[in-house]
Amino acid sequence: MAVRSGAAGGARRLRWAARLLPWAVGLLAGVLALGPALGPGYVLRYDMVFVPDLSPGTVLEGADGFPRAVPSDVVVAALSGVLPGDAVQALALLAVFAVGGAGASVLFARAWAGGGPVRAGTLAASAAAGLAYVWNPFVAERLLLGQWAVLLGYAGLPWVVGAVVRSAELRPGAGFAGVVRALVPAAVGGFSSVVLTGLTAGPVALLGTRRAPGGAPPGAGGPGGHRWARTGLFLAALVTVALPWLLPSLTSGAGTDPAGVEAFAARSDTPFGTAVSLLLLGGVWNSGAVPAGYGEPVTAAVRLLLCLAALAGWAWLLRRGRPPFGAGLSAAAAAGLAIALLGATAPGRELLGWLVGLWPGFGVLRDGQLYVAPLALVQALGLGAAVLWLSGSSVAGEGGAPPRGLPVAGAVRSPGGDGPPPAGGSRPEPAGLWRMVLAVFAGLLPVVTLPGLLWGAGGALAPADYPASWLEAQRAVAGDGRPGAVLVLPWSAYRGIDWSGRPTVVLDPATRLFDRRTVWNDDLVVGTPDGGAVVVTGEDARAREVAGLLRPDPGTGLPERLDPGVLAGAGVRYVAVTAPVDNQFWSGVDGLSVVVEGADMVLLEVQDQHIKADKATISGLEVTGGLVTVGAIIWSMARSGSSLVFQCLGPSSGSGARKEIPK
Known part of the structure; x- marks a missing residue:
């Protein structure tokens, strides 16, 4: 009885760790990366402009171009009504790391465990995945460009992928609510975030399948079907959250200059050329946004090795864990890398220029490096898999569930399971200890290879007060x-x-x-x-x-x-x-x-009494679109009674409980 009680207590502690650790990893990474940027004052850099007491009128009466920043600025203006502007900025930046790190961590744990028992090895690997997702050249360069809203949408990608997969197991109303709720970061992020989310999760909706019990792939008529219904549901949710910028863009009359194709094309920021720079999640068009020391030969070479190891880990995860989003996310990563490479070649630039001239909306394709975001998620999950393998915790059966009778490092046996761990299990073998040390080192390599992101990007993100x-x-x-x-x-x-x-x-x-x-x-x-x-x-x-x-x-x-x-x-x-x-x-x-x-x-x-008043810049249709989006988000929260936070990694309990990908 004492053994069973101890095992139950250990399982309970691991379940709480599974809830808290993903968020702790993201928050810790955010504090280390932002450092002084979280203090008093405003961080002003490139496109990142926060001001005291931002007015909704400033947002709604903005320029006549594409309303890319309307959703994010409206949220900032609303929060600025109750908090100082610099506090709003600090919360927004910290949310990028917390939401992104937790999302990748939870997604990896579900991909491997499939809703099975919580295991210490899986937690460590999922923490490595979360850290890798928010500590990489993509995040560093976009942060140094000041594109916090884009990064907020990036942070929501793992949650959207999980919600899309889970929607296949739910009734349409519940599935739609879950996807809308997961799309909140993209909705706040605006134009680029919604497009990036569509690229990442669209193929998952179209190609994803649900893992059947035991990890076996579903049959042709099994629960993995209805992909077109799932895709339609995802697209409907995506359009719903995009209404605040989509409707104004249809009537803005704005044009897009094809010259931006050359200006915003990906460029090499490592000694290995543009293609490899993109593979390493770098390649931003602005040299002023490259972190200090990133392009040095030694750090770039180690980063390349880390990237190859992560891709190998992803291939291993696809084979062993068979995550239901594996095929779709792989396709999204490949498509994103192909789009990013278009601007790096003369024929690709000609094609993009022709598309932009044909329809200004294709201007979103100019900034090619943006589209390596799905590859960043693939590499983060792959690094988690590599850490799992190195730690010796990967002795698993189909779908990541450990086979009966085989001890798993860090496993917690539930009552009624296979019994307590064998005697002596608390004293690891020397080989196992070295594997664990190597796994920890691999999990920390993203920080080692990108020290330029530490503590406000080496002072580049220093706050200041307005004169x-x-x-x-x-x-x-x-x-x-x-x-x-x-x-x-x-x-x-x-x-x-x-x-x-x-x-x-x-x-x-x-x-x-x-x-x-x-x-x-x-x-x-x-x-x-x-x-x-x-x-x-x-x-x-x-x-x-x-x-x-x-x-x-x-x-x-x-x-x-x-x-x-x-x-x-x-x-x-x-x-x-x-x-x-x-x-x-x-x-x-x-x-x-x-x-x-x-x-x-x-x-x-x-001093003129005859100044022409500004015309109304927001129509009833646009107001209606905004209300629909806000209403859908509020409904989705109420529909499930939960939010993005504190998703349990362990199996659900109670009648009718099922193993599901978290929202």
Whole structure:
């Protein structure tokens, strides 16, 4: 009886560890990676712009281009109503690591154990999978690009894969609710996140099969059927969460510049060329987003070995564990790598340019490196499998269930099972100890091969406070109830700021600082490897119109003189000059008054009573779409009474319990 009671207690402790360990791994990785970025102040870098008191009006009255950032900015604006903006940013960044690490960890445990007993070896391997998923070049480079919303969608990919597989075992309503709930990170992430989720989970829905009891593949008429119904259900859920940006994009009239194909094509960031760089989950188009030390020959070579070991582990997992999402996720990884490679070849660039010219929506394919995300999930799960094999915990039968009579390292025997572990099991053999040490080392290799991500990416993610003049300008505009937009000068999208004591490039924060429409130059200048530059024309038609009226100097981004009548005719009430300028082009101009004047912020007011009011930028159809998405998410949460958190890795109990992939 004492033995049975001890075994039951050990099983209970492992079940709790199975609930908490995945989240602990993700949170610990997030703290180590972000470091100072979690402290007071705002981390401003490239596309990552958080501001104090972000207004919903700023989001809903944004530029006339594709509304890529609408969902993420709406969520940030809502949270900023109850929390300081820098706290919202810290939570968003930490969520990337927590949700992603936990998702990959849970997905691996289910892929191997299949809902069977919780085992210590499986927990260790699943922790390695979770760490590998959030600590790799893809995450580091996207983080250094400031694309936190894309990373949030990336973090949700394992949950969506699990929910799609589980939907095959549930009634349509419950399956739809589970998929919608898992799509919450992608819904917040917006345009790119939803597209990336479709690429990753679509093939899983189409090709995935349910593992039958005992691990045997289902027959032709078994429970693995209905793939078309499962695919349709997934697509319906994907469209539902995409409505907040999908509906505005249909009427935006925005265009996409084919020049972006060359500008955003994947590039080599290792000594092995572009193709291998992508295989290693790197290859970002911006050299400023490559972590320190990543491209060195030694670290790149070790990273290559780690990648090959992970792919070998994935092949082993497909053969031994036979996860129900194996074929679909493999197809998604291969397709994603193929898309990423398109921009790296001349014929591929021609094809992409032709597609973008045919329909602007194909512009989403320009940033090729984005599509290695499914490969990152494959490699993370493969590394978990490699750690499981190295630790000696992989003595398993079909579907990952240990065969009767065979001891498994770290296994906890439940009452009524095969009895207690053999005597002496608490003293491992020397060979087993070395295997465990090697497995731990392999599990930590993602950190060893990418030290540049540690502690705020080596200081690159340092927080800073907004200067007092910026906050004063924000309050002045917020206190004016009259209509009119804010024109942001100099006429360039990005600024070099050094508020944190470390110079960095960031999208001008003034584009989100004010509670009304801002007009700014959304053209993007991207350097090429040969020292040249590619100008990618922006999507905002109103910005192009204003540029034609101002005729700013290409070198300085400043007009020779401001004409209040022209500004009023363009609907501009304020002009924000957000960089130190020598030429005070507003001096002596009648009809302009200085509201705020600081070292790097000057706010000018256009004194004209006939400023054209901004047109309504959000229609009833768009409002309805947003309400449908929010309503579907709330319904999905209520439908199951749970969320993404605390999914149990062990078998369900009670009548009618089934072994299922977690949502």
